[in-house]
Each structure stands twice: as structure tokens, then as C-alpha cells.
Amino acid sequence: MNNTYDVIIIGGGATGAGIARDCSLRGIKALLLERSDISTGATGRNHGLLHSGARYAVTDHESAVECIRENKKKKKIAAHCVEETDGLFISLPEDGLEYQSVFVEACRRAGIRADVIDPKEALRLEPSANPALVGAVRVPDGVVDPFRLTSSNILDARMHGAEIRTYTEVMELLREQDRIIGVRAYDHHKHCDEKFYARVVVNAGGIWGHGIAAKAGITVNMLPAKGALLIFGHRVNNLVLNRCRKPADADILVPGDTISLIGTTSSKVPYDQIDNMIITPDEVDLLLREGQKLAPQLATTRILRAYAGVRPLVASDDDPSGRTVSRGIVLLDHATRDGMEGFITITGGKLMTYRLMAEWATDLICKKIGNNEKCRTAETPLPGSTESREEVDRKMRSKPVVQRRSSISRHGDLAVKIDSRTSIQNSLVCECEEVSIGEVEYALENLEVNNLVDLRRRTRVGMGTCQGELCACRAAGLMGHRNPVCARKAKEDLVSFLNERWKGMAPIAWGDTLRESEYMTWVYESVCGLSDEENRAAK
């Protein structure tokens, strides 16, 4: 078995996936190792905001400039992952209007279009905004789907020869004197260790990069700052809503796909707690209290779930809020920094700048291995983004309209590959998000799905208001059909999927969400008899 590569990338977030793509486009033989599924860390646990950079304009000029540049590029290369909604920075009476002029000036300096608009016009554009607003600035904020973005990068990397291994956890960095020569990794599916060798190992582990570097005895001090968010059941707003004031808690409301989300909080967490994110009642209260100042109807809108991510900030000082730290990209060549050859760390940054981070890291890899190819990721569209939505829509005319448009928004031009020749394939697995059997089959065939939670990240199965109530068992059936596993394992997968859904509902379990989850419990425990399996799985 050939286990030698030019480069090994550790971490399957947006950055890791971006590096794998960039490398493979430049003809570098790359292996990506991810301990879990792709986009499970900070990549999949944020606002999904396509920053214009306006939020950072006043406090962090450099980040703002990076954001607006990447914003424009993403709209071109990742059109199917992006929605160009625009955003408003609204000033409430308690904020005053002083900050607005500072803000607009800073945006212009960073090259971000910022139009001051009349409060009445703002309310016409975004009727959900707080009617008490005294000022509004329109900026080119948008929405980006991190799961789709990462998945397309992975897809393109694989198409260009990269090897992607999910559920493969790096246990050890193999060292030969002052050089990292490869890794020893544990395959969670085959339950065995494997060794891989490469000329360069890239640490793209986000917040977990701290621990990865430590395996080489290198200190990269990360500052884990937890950010909690709430997902509302449907779209409340169609423009991104921000508060026009210094960045603070719960001041961004983003319309993401079929939902809206408010966030975030910011609190320092100990490094040993980064895999154990719990949302507290205080955080939920704070998000709601501040959120309804942006859009009053959040006070009554059904909440689907709560979740939290950890910002991969690199500690530069002891700021407990984690907010004055630059969101800037940190690229560490451990050869020059720590005297360790063949090992680099890329961290800091944010989802917005994943491509630029990948470009920087790949440039350094190229330098180390003597590759002269230029980066092409700024111009080359990702798979799914090569044709416009309208063109794809025309090609798929024969499919039912709602299903067609849903699948196009998820897969872009690749939606044409979804088999819809039989009426069975056009039947729905997930009714809330309109995911057909054909689409699930497509994802199982092409998008590296290992379990139901992976399937959710690729297709939105179980992400709607029923949170898996109707679709989980159907999807489990399809997975079992394609890849026959023993019934016990299939049930365990179903239980872990449902428990993962429940984990997000628990912090906000009241009203209709609670009622629905009770119904779901009744369906799965009483009708399907899953409770026994659950107990067994717990043991």
C-alpha cells in the first residue's frame, strides 16, 4: 500500500479542505486526515455569515480588507454556497448615531460599500427589523453555507487526486531528528493504526491545532472562546441584521437557508472543555434578550435548537472576552519558529478567509517542496458553481418545483446528477427540507457519508422543524439498504442521530419544540421500540 504523499493535511474544516483543493490543483499529492466528519469543528458551528468585513472595519482594518476581498471572490467561485442577501447595520435609540459615521468611514477605508439609508427604507427592505431604529447602513453582507462550501472543496480535491480520510485521527507526529516525516493515525472504522509519510505535514486543526502541535512538542497557544447561537424555525429576516455599535454579544441575525440564527455569545472556556460544549440558560436568555432588539418577533418565534462553537483564536494577550484579538490569519512555519522541519500550522482567520488561508499555506508548502505552480483557487469555480441557478433549473424542468429548487440550492449544478427517473426516487425522505430519495442516494454515492449525522451535513436531512421526526428512520432505511450493516449498528446510528438532535433542542425545550420532541420520542421509543437500543448503546 502506498502511504507516501507530498503533504498530509490534518483537519477537515474549511481550511483543511481548502488546502487539499489548492494542493491538488497545483499537482501536489495530498492526504487529508480528519478525526471525525468534515466541517464538524468551528467551520460548521458559526453564523454562516458571508462577512462583508463591515463588522471588523472599525476595530480590525486588516481583517475587514481580507473579508471584503474574499467576499467578492466567494460570490464567484462558490456561488451555490452563497446567498447575496446584503446586510443592514441598524442603530437603535440606545446606540445613538455617533458610531454610524465612524463605522461608515472605516468601511470606506477598507473598500466596503456602505450606504446610509433612511430608517423607513430600511424597514421596507427588512420588515422584521426593530421599528424603533434611528439609522441604518446597507453593506454587502451575505450568507454562506459552511457544509456545502467544505464539501465542494473536498469534492474538487478528490477529483484532482487528493485522498480524503475521514474518521481517521492523528495520534502521533512521526519525527526523525528535527523533522516531521509523517503521522500515525487511528482509523475509527477499521479500528487500527496506520502510518502515513509526507514531506510536509500541515496542522489545520483549528482550535484542536493546539493539541496537534503539542504532539511535536511545539506550543501554539490558542484562546478557546465559546460562541453560542440559537436557530429559529424559519426565516425571520431576509437581510443580515447587525447592530451598528462596537461588536458585542448577540448582535447578528443571519438568514441561513430555511432558518434564521442569532449569535453569538463569547466566553472563555478551558482548553480541556472544547469537546464538551454546553449551552447554559443564561446564554439562551442573553441571545433572546439581545436578539429581539434586532428583530422584535424573535420573542415569539419558535426556536429549533441551540449550539456553540469554539473560535480558533491565537492568544496574543490575556483578553478574557476573546474579542479584541485579531481575527487575522496565523501561518507558522515551525522550521523557522521552532526549528522543526516539515511541519506548518495554519490557524486564526475565519470561515470567510478559508481560501486565503489555504493559499498562504499552500504557497509555503510549494516553497518547501519546490513546486512553482500558481494558486488558481481565486478564479476556478468550485464543483456545483460552474453554472447559474437558472440554467440548472431549466435543465431539471421535469422535476417537481420545490424539490428541484431545494436540491439546486444544496448542490448547485451537480443537482442534475440526482437520479429522478422513478417516482420512488422523487419521494421525499426529509419533508421539511425537501430531500428526495434520489438526493440521499446521490449523497451516499458521492459525498463520503458514513452515518446519519454526515448525511445531515450533506443534504439537510433532519435540519428542518421536525428535527428528524419523520426523516431519520427513512434515511436510516436507505443507508442500510445501500450498505448492509447489522441491524444493531443501524439502530445505534439512528439513536446517536436522534440524541444529537435532542442535544440541540434540550437548551430551548419549551413550547412547540418541546411538544414536537415529545411526539418524536413517542414515535421512536413507543412505536419503533428504540428505547432498548438506546439503553444498550449507553452501556
Place this chain on the structure above:
Amino acid sequence: MNIQQNSVSENNFEQCIKCTICTVYCPVAAVNPDYPGPKQAGPDGERLRLKRPDFFDNALKYCMNCKRCEVACPSNVRIGDIIQSARIKYGPQHNTSLRNFVLANTDLVGSLATPFAPVVNTAVALKPVRFMMDKVMAIDHRRVFPKYAHGTFTSWYRKHAAAAQEAYPKQVAYFHGCYVNYNNPQLGKDLLKIMNALGYGVQLLDKEKCCGVALISNGLYKQARRQAQTNLRSIRTSVKGRDLDVITTSSTCTFTLRDEYPHLLELDNADVRDRIELATRYLYRLIQEGKAQLKFKDTTPLRVAYHTPCHMEKMGWGYYSIELLRMIPGVEVTVLDSQCCGIGGTYGFKKENYEVSQAIGAPLFRQIEASGADIVATDCETCKWQIEMSTSKPCEHPLHILASRLA
């Protein structure tokens, strides 16, 4: 402390917990695979339409607005309203094919047809004419058309009844609807006979337009809203100006005036809504409370099978008509299973819906044939047409049966 504790969202569809019982009860979804069913067309679809209006699915036109989904829903989601509102908000804005215009404008077409009733009635019964209507207007040739009356109810009322009504000590206002005015003035006369027998005079509204139900289902929302405003003005004059209750003989008109106006046309009728009532319910109450008594002459045995129209089911008022029938000496009432007859107002007249319409009604037709009833009774005129066309039994309004046996 939780901020959301005592709050209820204005977005009614959020209450849906996806139990899918609405789709189980949907008469259309059961027979038409092109219709996604109320859950998907309603609460599920609304979420997607809020994301992007182009998620509107034209298949929503297959909903016949029977509201049986709402009756079935244990979570109180106004599924039918969500679907109809989506058609208003996101659907094709100029849906005025000649066919839909003719079917929707019951008022206009009625006033044009009644002067020539003998000619019109004969013509629309002729095969070549029906064939032409099928080809040109997509009105199914198998559909039997309701007959127009020779002269309207209102002209009869003015000439022969208006003056006498003043003499009664108590008064009530009557919203007769298009059907009574153009197709079946006899029902209006029956109502007058009954109310007069109880000591009530019957007044017409200042100005009455078609309630608008057919305009709504055919996409003519602006016109529907205008007519609704006229009706509400007239109803207010009667209720508030003259302190008269407004009664009607059509379950669908009643339902439209009371519930569709605020829910679909966004016209607030809260100040008069409780005073708009179905005649059978009004009568039942008068009799139950001992305020009135009816004397019957004809007591020959009559077996009546009662069919509960969809909008009657939605209002929950079928009981009153059934009990009223049971008060008539000699009448033996069987209550048919509550299921849609398939006509859905103008729905079943459309060529593309004919097969679906008849398939929906089939179980009801079978039950009627097997019932051994002499006559079917129902409070909805379109159900009557459908039942008479599709079964061997005559179908009449409960008040017609009642009036014909009065002393």
C-alpha cells in the same frame, strides 16, 4: 426566566409538529398524486416560500379549500388558510382565464343568465354546447350545470314579499347568496315561510354581492376583497344600525363571511362576526330556547340522509341542521359519514379536476345509494349539484324539507 414563556407566535404554521394527520384526511391527496398534500403545501411549503418566493408550487391549485385538514389538525394550524394565502401572495397574479372568470363571477353570470333562463338552461344541457364548452373553456362536458331560475329571488322579494315583512314584530336580515338569487329562489321563499311562521320578518341587506368564495378560489382576489367590503358595510348597517342578526342558507357563504374575510382577505369582521349565522342554527336555537314553535301538517314518513358539507364540518355546525331535521314529524334521519363530495365549489367544473372530483366523491355516492333514503339533505348548493348529478337521489336543503311540511 425565559422570555418566550408566555408568548404565542403570529406565525400559526410554527405550531405544526408534522404529525401528518392533515394529509391523511385530505380528500385530494388521497386521489391525486400531483397534489403534495396539506402538510407539504401548507406549513412545510410556507417555510420554503419564506426563504424564496419562487418555491411556490403551482400544484397548490389542486387544493379545493375544503378545510378538512384544519378540522383534523390537533395543533390548531390553519393549514387551508396557509395554502390559500400562499396562492394569493405568491401565485400567478393574473389568473383570469375566460373559464375561471365565468365560474368565479357567479353574480355577474347569474344576472346575465336569469332573464334568458329557459334558453340558457336548454342550451347548456345540449351535447354540442357542452362539447364546445369543454373544448373552448375547459369546463368538463360530463358536468351537469345547475339550472337558472326564471327571475331572481330579489325581484320576487321586492314585488311580492317586502311589504308584508314589515308587519312582523321581530326582524332578521337575510344574506341570500347567488344560489338562492339566480338558481333556487324557492329556498329563499322557504326561509321566509318558516321565519314568518315563527313571527319573524325577513329583510334583505342594503346591498349584497357574491360572498366571493369562487373569486378567491379562482385567483380574483382584488375583486373578492371589494365585494367583501361592500358586504361588510351592508352587514354592519343591519347589525349595528338596525340591530338585526344576519342569517344565511348556504354553509359556504356563512363560512366565507365569518372566517375567510379575516383570514384570507385580511378584513376585520370581529365586530359583526358573531351575528352572522346559518339559518338552521338560528332556528334550532330559537326553538330550543322555547322562543318559537313550529306546527307541521304533513307527517308522511320520509327517510332523509344528511350530508355534512366540508365548510359545515369546519364550522362544527352540522349538528344544528341534523337536529332540526329530526324535529320534523315523520322524518327519519340518517347521518352520512362526513366526507367531501368532491365538487369543491367551482373546482369540479374544471376539466382538469373532473376525474379527481368524482373519485373523491365516490365513497359518499356509494353510501348514499346504499342508504335507502328517499332524499339527501345538505346545506351547501354545490354539494347538492354534485350529489344529484352523481347519484340517483334528489338532494334538498333541510329548510326546504322543513318548509314543505309546515302547517
